[in-house]
Amino acid sequence: MxxxxxxxxxxxxxxxxxxxxxxxxxxxxxxxxxxxxxxxxxxxxxxxxxxxxxxxxxxxxxxxxxxxxxxxxxxxxxxxxxxxxxxxxxxxxxxxxxxxxxxxxxxxxxxxxxxxxxxxxxxxxxxxxxxxxxxxxxxxxSGGSAEGSSSGATWIGAATPKGYSDITEEYDVKGLELLNRDSDFGTARTLLEPSKPSALGNGKGKDGGSDWVESDTDEQLMLFIPFKSTLKVHSLQITSLPPSEGEDDEVPMRPKTIHLYTNRSHVLGFDEADDIPPVQAVTLEAGDWDPKTGTAKIDLRFVKFQSVFSLNIFVVDGDGDGEKTRVDRIRIFGEAGEKREMGKLEKIGDDQGE
The missing domain is CATH 3.40.30.10 (Glutaredoxin)
Incomplete structure (x- = not known):
């Protein structure tokens, strides 16, 4: 008090x-x-x-x-x-x-x-x-913690980085896109939902459907997130909760290689992304995934993510020999800035690359 x-x-x-x-x-x-x-x-x-x-x-x-x-x-x-x-x-x-x-x-x-x-x-x-x-x-x-509680609070799979906050809600839903998703599962918006993933014992997904995303024809996924304000992005958290071996005929993989691109005006095609150097490339190992929440933390090169108005997250491949990749949630941490005038995004040149 x-x-x-x-x-x-x-x-x-x-x-x-x-x-x-x-x-x-x-x-x-x-x-x-x-x-x-x-x-x-x-x-x-x-x-x-x-x-x-x-x-x-x-x-x-x-x-x-x-x-x-x-x-x-x-x-x-x-x-x-x-x-x-x-x-x-x-x-x-x-x-x-x-x-x-x-x-x-x-x-x-x-x-x-x-x-x-x-x-x-x-x-x-x-x-x-x-x-x-x-x-x-x-x-x-009820012992509410970073893993979430029954009170309806926003679920976070790992600790919030000191000095920053969860700014996931700053995304602009109108421009959100996800390429190569299997239509039997969730959408781009599913990945940014504030709810606890159903795979952690939170019941069925929204409207009885699957509250996670799986890739379709191969393991690659491309998520385009435009923002309502200009952000300083400190880090990401990616949650992936594939079932254990034997629980499913075809067990999807967790993401392994991830490429990040900032301030593009549109979702990048897979061939287009291959021709552009990423702002940051990340390789996730088995030990990076929290065994309790299925969440991996990605620390960004903060100096390169100071004025971000859009983000392409490219899951290049998965960790294993499967044909599909699964992602349950994505959280974005940093600082929100001034609201941006919505309209056509200006494309930043390749000087944003490494």
Missing amino acids: GSPINITSKEQFNNLLSSSTFVVADFHAQWCGPCHAIAPVYEQLSAQLSRPNRIAFTKIDVDQQQEIAKAYGVTAYVSVEQSTYKWVTASFKDVKANPARMPTFIVFERGRPTNTIRGADPSKLNQVIRKLATEASKSEA
């Missing part, structure tokens, strides 16, 4: 997102009257409900931590007298017509924003946070 934590840097906030299951962020400003009015309510909730490594309450001054506020789309409409503040992007007419959007409260679960409250609404804030505390208690009682 304690007072809200004043955030003084992006690194401090990212570390907190990694170390606490739930984080509540109060985006406020010194000049904001409603922020001061609701502060005692927020501080009381923090004193009653905060728990080390479970629920953390934070306060973020939008003028002092502009990069954090911008990353999560926090802006403010203030009075005309305050309109010289750089946070005001509306015209004078818009400022008069719109109610205050400060403070803004954002609830994070395992590093991902899950709920937003704009404005000083004590009743709604109290309702959302107490519901959050109830969910946290249920998760704690």
Whole structure:
């Protein structure tokens, strides 16, 4: 139990997102009257409900931590007298017509924003946070961990890297593509689902279907992921849970060689990918797969993944002599940046290669 934590840097906030299951962020400003009015309510909730490594309450001054506020789309409409503040992007007419959007409260679960409250609404804030505390208690009682729980939280197959968060949800579903998938199994979207894989004992897949992907004519897969914002990608987690020998007539393989390409305008064809040097090539060995969750962590050359607006993940081959490759989940970790104007992606030249 304690007072809200004043955030003084992006690194401090990212570390907190990694170390606490739930984080509540109060985006406020010194000049904001409603922020001061609701502060005692927020501080009381923090004193009653905060728990080390479970629920953390934070306060973020939008003028002092502009990069954090911008990353999560926090802006403010203030009075005309305050309109010289750089946070005001509306015209004078818009400022008069719109109610205050400060403070803004954002609830994070395992590093991902899950709920937003704009404005000083004590009743709604109290309702959302107490519901959050109830969910946290249920998760704690059931032994919730990185492997997931029954509370509906986003499943992650391994620990979140320190200082970063799960940014998988930043993908643009409209442009998502997956080449050479077997239509009897899941789609590209299946790979980015937040749910725990059914192979780990979570029941049937969505709508009774298979909640994993298998390749079709050979072991290769090509996944194209466009993003809604420009990302800094730190690492990937790939989960593959093929059945044991004898459980299936044709046991699929786990991925072995993976090539990564950034900032392409479209999904790469297999022949096209063979002619382009990857930004990074990865070889996964048997020991890289966690025996409990079937997840392998891929650390990226961070300097080459600083401004990523699309990612091609090419599974070149599988680990074994089979004809098919299986992937259950993919998670992306790093930092989300400014929202990108959706439209045609600009193709970056081959200077992105190795």
